[in-house]
Amino acid sequence: MQKNNSVIFKGGKDGIIIILAEDANFNDISESLREKIRSSSKFFADASTTISFKGKKLAEKEVLSLIEIINEETNLSISFIEDLTGDTDAEKEKKQDERKPLGSFASIPTDGAYFHRSGLRNGQAISHNGSVVILGDINAGAEVVAAGNVVVFGAVRGLIHAGASGDNNAFVCALSMQPIQLRIADKITYFPKDMLKENKNKIDPVYAFVKGEEIYISPITN
Amino acid sequence: MGEVIVVTSGKGGVGKTTTSANIGCGLAIAGKNVVLIDADIGLRNLDVVMGLENRIVYDLVDVVEGKCRLKQALIKDKRYPTMFLLAAAQTKDKSAVSPEQMMKLCETLREEYDYIIIDCPAGIEQGFKNAIAGADRAVVVATPEVSSVRDADRIVGLLEASEIKNIRLILNRLRPDMIRRGEMMTIEDVTDILAIDVLGLVPDDESIVVSTNKGEPAVADNNSRAGQAFRNITQRIMGNEVPFMDLEETGGLMNWLKKIFRIGNGK
Numbered sequence: 001m002q003k004n005n006s007v008i009f010k011g012g013k014d015g016i017i018i019i020l021a022e023d024a025n026f027n028d029i030s031e032s033l034r035e036k037i038r039s040s041s042k043f044f045a046d047a048s049t050t051i052s053f054k055g056k057k058l059a060e061k062e063v064l065s066l067i068e069i070i071n072e073e074t075n076l077s078i079s080f081i082e083d084l085t086g087d088t089d090a091e092k093e094k095k096q097d098e099r100k101p102l103g104s105f106a107s108i109p110t111d112g113a114y115f116h117r118s119g120l121r122n123g124q125a126i127s128h129n130g131s132v133v134i135l136g137d138i139n140a141g142a143e144v145v146a147a148g149n150v151v152v153f154g155a156v157r158g159l160i161h162a163g164a165s166g167d168n169n170a171f172v173c174a175l176s177m178q179p180i181q182l183r184i185a186d187k188i189t190y191f192p193k194d195m196l197k198e199n200k201n202k203i204d205p206v207y208a209f210v211k212g213e214e215i216y217i218s219p220i221t222n
Numbered sequence: 223m224g225e226v227i228v229v230t231s232g233k234g235g236v237g238k239t240t241t242s243a244n245i246g247c248g249l250a251i252a253g254k255n256v257v258l259i260d261a262d263i264g265l266r267n268l269d270v271v272m273g274l275e276n277r278i279v280y281d282l283v284d285v286v287e288g289k290c291r292l293k294q295a296l297i298k299d300k301r302y303p304t305m306f307l308l309a310a311a312q313t314k315d316k317s318a319v320s321p322e323q324m325m326k327l328c329e330t331l332r333e334e335y336d337y338i339i340i341d342c343p344a345g346i347e348q349g350f351k352n353a354i355a356g357a358d359r360a361v362v363v364a365t366p367e368v369s370s371v372r373d374a375d376r377i378v379g380l381l382e383a384s385e386i387k388n389i390r391l392i393l394n395r396l397r398p399d400m401i402r403r404g405e406m407m408t409i410e411d412v413t414d415i416l417a418i419d420v421l422g423l424v425p426d427d428e429s430i431v432v433s434t435n436k437g438e439p440a441v442a443d444n445n446s447r448a449g450q451a452f453r454n455i456t457q458r459i460m461g462n463e464v465p466f467m468d469l470e471e472t473g474g475l476m477n478w479l480k481k482i483f484r485i486g487n488g489k
Contacts, residue, residue, distance in 0.1 A: 119417070120379075121375045121376060121378055121379030121382075122372055122373070122375040122376035122379060123376045123379055123380070124379050137415075137417070139375050139415060140372055140375070140415075141372055141375065141376060155414075157415070
């Protein structure tokens, strides 16, 4: 049957390759994917792996909905997602070099923001598959990992990773920015000690964003 | 019904045991019935600081294992007849007691005593979980150092997660001269981070070392500044409002002269 051949699995050297038939429509692909996963559960052990798509070119939304299916049907923890569909070999190679860690996320930003109604203390962590709003301080030793933006109504002293699934457009905004380190997508910046001392206990709302290859910090009033 | 107070810090060596001993003695001097529990199984110290090492027959583990009656294990302090110590076992480890057993023990003790003070071990593992299991409120001890404040922050988070609502801070070993020179975290620096109420400020005081080694808690020494701080803390625990002592008093030429004069007088 045409439908059953619209998705083929292959074990690659670093993960699972899912080959999508060029001529199948997207509904057939997602149905077939669900069916195949169910019938071959052994293939999908509880492991951390990379998923690559090959063959039919997919829109970003379509990739996400396939990932959703894999998440629903397996215990697989997906560490990387690669979209190799419709690429030339040169492009594929380039993509492989730049592939981005997904953090603890198995899919990409949803619209729902997570509101946390207190601060975070040392050792406490939030990871959310979207934006995060925190009403309180994030103390040193606390961690916020978000696929989207992070807005803090308080001081940031701990670690924040915004755009953790690779979104360079993500930003971090806080009433007082004094983190030891700040991450947006795959960029990392650290704050020099003397700068932290200046910021100490001052309310000085800023936001951090990525421009080019660097993280910039700017007053929120601009 | 008595109150169970755990004295904790996360980091070791910031003064948990000294604080426990002083709060216990302070409450006993104020006429309260007090039990001090050393929850640091395997590394017991509270008995030494209290000067009761030679009186231990039964310990905490013996009690929970049913090897003796609770009353047999409570060591009465002859100097303060309303205070008792329940020592930790030295040859066992933290796993010898479970949080449920501690809870039960606290429930039994609170029926007869006004205050049960638990000296928590350093760390956040089993010993910590045992120590906080039966507690109504917590006293977090920190020194004005970044590492101590970090650990205290972790501890406060864990206490909040365990539904202990009344958490207060004792800032220990303050050096007003260093704070003035900007070399030590200020009280505001610490409270900005920890965001909990201050129960007491204890100045760094050499006499604490002396009293600890002698097994005589400083709270009973009217000449000790740290002792004065602990007397204030005791009052606040009992619900009385006492202004914070002026830490600056230790500095300045006049005070320095006074100090020398006092030492000279003592001899």
